[in-house]
Amino acid sequence: MSIIERAAGKLGNPQQPEASAIKSATRPPADTEDGRLIEAAIKKAEASFNRAPASVSPPPQEPAFYRDDDGPATIIGSQHGSVNLARLKLAGALTPDAGRSKIAEEYRLIKRPLLMNAFGHGNNAPIPNGNLIMVTSSVPGEGKSFTAINLAISMATELESTVLLVDADVAKSSVIRYLGLEADRGLLDVLRDPNVQLADVLIKTDIAKLTVLPSGRGFAHATELLASNAMKAFMEDISTRYHDRIIIFDSPPLLATSEASVLASYMGQVVFVVEAETTPQEAVKDALAHLENCEFVGVVLNKAPSRTVGGDYYGYGYGYGGYGEYGKQPQ
Ligand SMILES: Nc1ncnc2c1ncn2[C@@H]1O[C@H](COP(=O)(O)OP(=O)(O)O)[C@@H](O)[C@H]1O
Ligand SMILES: [Mg+2]
Numbered sequence: 343m344s345i346i347e348r349a350a351g352k353l354g355n356p357q358q359p360e361a362s363a364i365k366s367a368t369r370p371p372a373d374t375e376d377g378r379l380i381e382a383a384i385k386k387a388e389a390s391f392n393r394a395p396a397s398v399s400p401p402p403q404e405p406a407f408y409r410d411d412d413g414p415a416t417i418i419g420s421q422h423g424s425v426n427l428a429r430l431k432l433a434g435a436l437t438p439d440a441g442r443s444k445i446a447e448e449y450r451l452i453k454r455p456l457l458m459n460a461f462g463h464g465n466n467a468p469i470p471n472g473n474l475i476m477v478t479s480s481v482p483g484e485g486k487s488f489t490a491i492n493l494a495i496s497m498a499t500e501l502e503s504t505v506l507l508v509d510a511d512v513a514k515s516s517v518i519r520y521l522g523l524e525a526d527r528g529l530l531d532v533l534r535d536p537n538v539q540l541a542d543v544l545i546k547t548d549i550a551k552l553t554v555l556p557s558g559r560g561f562a563h564a565t566e567l568l569a570s571n572a573m574k575a576f577m578e579d580i581s582t583r584y585h586d587r588i589i590i591f592d593s594p595p596l597l598a599t600s601e602a603s604v605l606a607s608y609m610g611q612v613v614f615v616v617e618a619e620t621t622p623q624e625a626v627k628d629a630l631a632h633l634e635n636c637e638f639v640g641v642v643l644n645k646a647p648s649r650t651v652g653g654d655y656y657g658y659g660y661g662y663g664g665y666g667e668y669g670k671q672p673q
Contacts, residue, residue: 421525421543421544421545421546422545422546422547422548423521423523423524423525423545423546423547423548423554424522424523424547424548425521425522425523425547425548425549425552426521426522426523427439429520429521429522430491430495430520430521430522433488433520435488435491435492435495435520436449436491436492436495436496437495438495438499438549438550445492446496449492449493449496450496450500452489452493452496452613452640452642453493453496453497455640456472456475456493456588456611456613456640457497457503457588459472459610459611459638460472460473460475460503460588460610460611461473461503469610469611469637469638470610471581471608471609471610472610472611472638473581473584473585473586473587473588473589473610474577474580474581474589474591474608474609474610474611475493475588475589475590475591475609475610475611475612475613476591476593476605476606476609476611476612476613477489477490477493477590477591477592477593477612477613477615478593478594478595478596478602478606478612478613478614478615478629479595479596479614479615479616479617479621479629480595480596480597480616480621480625480626480628480629481595481597481598481621481625481629482514482595482598483617484595484615484616484617484620484621484644484645485615485617485642485644485645486511486592486593486595486615487511487516487517487520487592488520488644489613489615489642489644490507490517490590490591490592490613491507491517491520491521491592493590493613494507494552494588494590495549495552497588497590498549498550498551498552499549499550499551499552501550501551503551503587503588504551504553504586504587504588505551505552505553505587505588505589505590506544506553506554506555506580506584506587506588506589506590507552507553507554507555507590507592508529508554508555508589508590508591508592509528509529509554509555509556509557509592510529510557510568510591510592510593510594510605511557511592511593511594512529512530512557512558512560512564512565512567512568512594513560513564513565513594513599514594515556515557515560516592517554517556517557517592518554518556518557521547521554523545523547523554523556525543525545525554525556525558526559527542527543527556527558527559528543528555528556528557528558528559529543529555529556529557529558529576530557530558530559530560530561530564530567531543531558531559532558532576533567533570533572533573533576534567534572540555540580543555543556543558565594565599565601566601568594568601568602568604568605569600569601569604569605573604573605574608577608581608591605591609593605593606595629596629596632596633597625597628597629597632602632603632603633606632606633606635606636607635607636609636610638611638611639611640612633612636612638612639612640613639613640613641613642614629614630614633614639614640614641614642615641615642615644616641616642616643616644617644617645618643618644618645618646618647619646619647620645
């Protein structure tokens, strides 16, 4: 079992009372390399959560057309789409009617620290850009899209937040296909063509509070646009206009393209997906090194086989803390 598997199962968000019990009961000895890395990650996470609440600036005025869920009168050019729930269920994904199923419970655990960071909790103020959440991984196929979609549905359907799900894995986009929606334009078109407005390409779905921004028309080297000035301006724009909404970015894998770490630099929080028992530990360490400037990185251990009465079952573990430390050598 790799350090990340152990850490993902054992480290919790310091904001959650049960987390400290988990980490102290199971932390590896402090005089081992794993122990030092985990110790450093915990210290960093605790320091960041213990800081004094920052002041929050008042929301800026927003042009009406940019708001996609304020009622029909304010929507210009917004499209509507019906999510194919049967397809989602077939893929084993979360659907709004999941109730208290295991998958719904698992995503409740995963989203809780993300929402607390985004909106603040108790004496803890929201973290800067905490509503901008990147879902990434080391390599393709680990479950980024699966995780991003499940998180978005979980957050949107429990009436906690309005969610915009952005398909930013422009070279290997799959959000639209997973959801059974149709779209010809999206993020890439907004970035390339000043005549295309965000509101023109957003898809308001029939899952309450869930809006999707498709990746748009692909082309060779499309991923390079993620590191462009146009993307920087786009991120600044939506982080201001959508400061009160969760924006989840299904993103390229960190080891496949350098643009992924540029994208990460705009985010308040990163959800790092690790495919259990498959992703090599070295790949995980290398990928996390690309995130060392990101303060809030949570790990989702995906496709972790767990035995149930009914047989093998794919599940998820999660950990939360200063995982940027993993890319560094122990002090
Ligand atoms: N926890 C899971 N349980 C079942 N299937 C999963 C799970 N996570 C991912 N998959 C499946 O694994 C494949 C790859 O997942 P995907 O989210 O598309 O990967 P990525 O976006 O990282 O390339 C898909 O067929 C997806 O449905
Ligand atoms: Mg994907």
